[in-house]
Amino acid sequence: MTFSFSVVLLGLDLAGVFFFAVSGSLLAARKQFDIIGSLLLASVVSLGGGVIRDIIISAGPPAAFTNPAYLAPPLLATVLVYFLFSSVQRFTSLLILFDAGGLALFCITGTLKAMDAGMNPVAAVLLGVTTAVGGGLLRDITANEVPQLFDPKDLYALPAFAGAVLTMILSVTGAFNAVTAGAVAAIVFAFRVTAWRRQ
Amino acid sequence: MTFSFSVVLLGLDLAGVFFFAVSGSLLAARKQFDIIGSLLLASVVSLGGGVIRDIIISAGPPAAFTNPAYLAPPLLATVLVYFLFSSVQRFTSLLILFDAGGLALFCITGTLKAMDAGMNPVAAVLLGVTTAVGGGLLRDITANEVPQLFDPKDLYALPAFAGAVLTMILSVTGAFNAVTAGAVAAIVFAFRVTAWRRQ
Amino acid sequence: MTFSFSVVLLGLDLAGVFFFAVSGSLLAARKQFDIIGSLLLASVVSLGGGVIRDIIISAGPPAAFTNPAYLAPPLLATVLVYFLFSSVQRFTSLLILFDAGGLALFCITGTLKAMDAGMNPVAAVLLGVTTAVGGGLLRDITANEVPQLFDPKDLYALPAFAGAVLTMILSVTGAFNAVTAGAVAAIVFAFRVTAWRRQ
Numbered sequence: 001m002t003f004s005f006s007v008v009l010l011g012l013d014l015a016g017v018f019f020f021a022v023s024g025s026l027l028a029a030r031k032q033f034d035i036i037g038s039l040l041l042a043s044v045v046s047l048g049g050g051v052i053r054d055i056i057i058s059a060g061p062p063a064a065f066t067n068p069a070y071l072a073p074p075l076l077a078t079v080l081v082y083f084l085f086s087s088v089q090r091f092t093s094l095l096i097l098f099d100a101g102g103l104a105l106f107c108i109t110g111t112l113k114a115m116d117a118g119m120n121p122v123a124a125v126l127l128g129v130t131t132a133v134g135g136g137l138l139r140d141i142t143a144n145e146v147p148q149l150f151d152p153k154d155l156y157a158l159p160a161f162a163g164a165v166l167t168m169i170l171s172v173t174g175a176f177n178a179v180t181a182g183a184v185a186a187i188v189f190a191f192r193v194t195a196w197r198r199q
Numbered sequence: 200m201t202f203s204f205s206v207v208l209l210g211l212d213l214a215g216v217f218f219f220a221v222s223g224s225l226l227a228a229r230k231q232f233d234i235i236g237s238l239l240l241a242s243v244v245s246l247g248g249g250v251i252r253d254i255i256i257s258a259g260p261p262a263a264f265t266n267p268a269y270l271a272p273p274l275l276a277t278v279l280v281y282f283l284f285s286s287v288q289r290f291t292s293l294l295i296l297f298d299a300g301g302l303a304l305f306c307i308t309g310t311l312k313a314m315d316a317g318m319n320p321v322a323a324v325l326l327g328v329t330t331a332v333g334g335g336l337l338r339d340i341t342a343n344e345v346p347q348l349f350d351p352k353d354l355y356a357l358p359a360f361a362g363a364v365l366t367m368i369l370s371v372t373g374a375f376n377a378v379t380a381g382a383v384a385a386i387v388f389a390f391r392v393t394a395w396r397r398q
Numbered sequence: 399m400t401f402s403f404s405v406v407l408l409g410l411d412l413a414g415v416f417f418f419a420v421s422g423s424l425l426a427a428r429k430q431f432d433i434i435g436s437l438l439l440a441s442v443v444s445l446g447g448g449v450i451r452d453i454i455i456s457a458g459p460p461a462a463f464t465n466p467a468y469l470a471p472p473l474l475a476t477v478l479v480y481f482l483f484s485s486v487q488r489f490t491s492l493l494i495l496f497d498a499g500g501l502a503l504f505c506i507t508g509t510l511k512a513m514d515a516g517m518n519p520v521a522a523v524l525l526g527v528t529t530a531v532g533g534g535l536l537r538d539i540t541a542n543e544v545p546q547l548f549d550p551k552d553l554y555a556l557p558a559f560a561g562a563v564l565t566m567i568l569s570v571t572g573a574f575n576a577v578t579a580g581a582v583a584a585i586v587f588a589f590r591v592t593a594w595r596r597q
Contacts, residue, residue: 036555
């Protein structure tokens with residue numbers, strides 16, 4: 001992996017962490033957790049999927065622990081939600097939008113990290129989906145909610161699967177770059193949000 | 200580990216994965232999840248215990264991710280349950296039987312994989328039990344059920360513990376083979392089902 | 399790490415395991431689990447945080463599996479609670495006290511093990527907090543309770559965070575020894591129990 005490519009990957013990953021962290025803080029606000037509870041739930045959601053991914057890849061301690069940059073998004077998300085969104089009524093819509101943003105980026109970075117670690121394409125797609133849905137599943141289990149993942153009227157894993165497959169194909173064919181990555185993220189985000197609106 | 204032995208072990212492991220996957224799909228059917236929710240719950244249950252086992256053994260990425268063969272049982276189980284069992288009334292009995300089959304095989308393969316990785320006999324038994332009960336615990340937590348594991352009127356961990364101890368003794372004494380493995384699996388299965396019927 | 403130092407660390411870790419195990423067995427008694435359910439919940443709580451810690455550090459199989467000494471505290475705690483505390487009415491107070499003891503010791507040992515494995519100070523503090531709150535979070539999720547960690551009127555993570563930061567500073571400045579370790583543990587314990595009493 002070239003330097004510039006790994007910087008793009010880190011940027012996408014941190015943006016995904018931020019989106020998931022906001023979704024965690026919004027759920028914490030809806031459940032009337034205090035600011036520390038909000039920070040904890042934001043951290044579990046936003047870092048959980050990536051920690052699971054890095055543990056499965058088995059290439060040393062997870063990035064969330066070794067690179068302090070990963071701690072900034074949950075801190076920032078907690079402060080933003082606490083001061084800006086605490087009076088917002090439409091928690092659910094916002095939560096779904098930020099969650100969809102995290103899902104769109106994590107299915108890409110999870111798949112790429114797996115391929116970069118030498119896993120086969122099928123395993124890379126599986127790990128991309130696991131990374132993308134893992135954080136949200138941890139959020140819902142930890143906060144004692146019914147996981148969005150299992151809502152029979154909604155599509156959650158399918159957009160992540162589509163994004164992971166597209167990323168794998170782009171990566172194998174050498175067509176993966178910042179532009180195609182943005183296109184995949186947009187497709188997954190639109191797919192997820194449309195599925196939610198039409199349920 | 201000789202070639203033929205590792206093939207037997209892989210076969211037992213895949214059979215255990217299939218049994219647990221059916222139990223996950225049956226629970227998904229009872230909770231009226233759709234087919235994607237069924238596939239996800241089947242995957243969490245059937246691959247979760249083995250992923251935990253392989254992460255603890257620390258010998259690289261879990262088999263469920265590196266060997267695509269592990270993806271066949273949850274797919275097959277989901278399709279079978281969706282088309283064959285969707286009209287079945289006695290979900291609970293079937294779920295317990297398939298779960299018992301998974302438990303019987305996973306306490307054997309978990310213990311053997313641990314010994315093969317050089318862990319001491321006590322650790323191998325502990326990992327055998329963890330592997331066997333891990334998937335079912337993940338299934339019940341994910342689907343927001345009270346874990347079978349903690350039902351005070353039922354025995355769940357004890358059959359797995361018995362199977363892990365028997366497997367460890369057979370392995371240490373060199374008496375482990377396809378026949379004795381089958382006997383241990385039959386004992387654990389009978390123990391578990393009898394405990395459930397007499398509760 | 400010198401020999402005597404690692405013995406102190408092992409002792410602190412085993413004591414923390416014992417405290418958390420008692421908290422697990424007390425919760426099991428309150429939920430009317432039988433003795434096997436009690437042993438399982440005690441094991442999940444007391445060994446869970448350390449297993450997560452060792453998996454994240456990525457230095458081979460977790461100590462709970464490789465060192466049989468770690469199995470003694472949950473066994474001892476289960477037997478003690480079963481025969482001594484089964485008629486106790488004030489489960490909650492006792493549970494909080496033992497949980498606070500585990501929290502006080504695990505934020506120290508988690509931070510030290512991370513620094514010893516070469517992680518940076520920020521990561522070490524994060525891992526110390528994760529180790530300390532991980533077991534209790536697993537206990538509450540497994541037993542279907544609302545996690546203490548998220549109680550908005552209570553402070554749970556903050557004492558662990560304070561203890562991890564103090565341990566990191568003592569370790570970096572070379573001032574960590576049995577006496578300062580005891581002082582940190584006493585501060586964290588007092589902080590946690592005071593927070594709980596004043597809620």
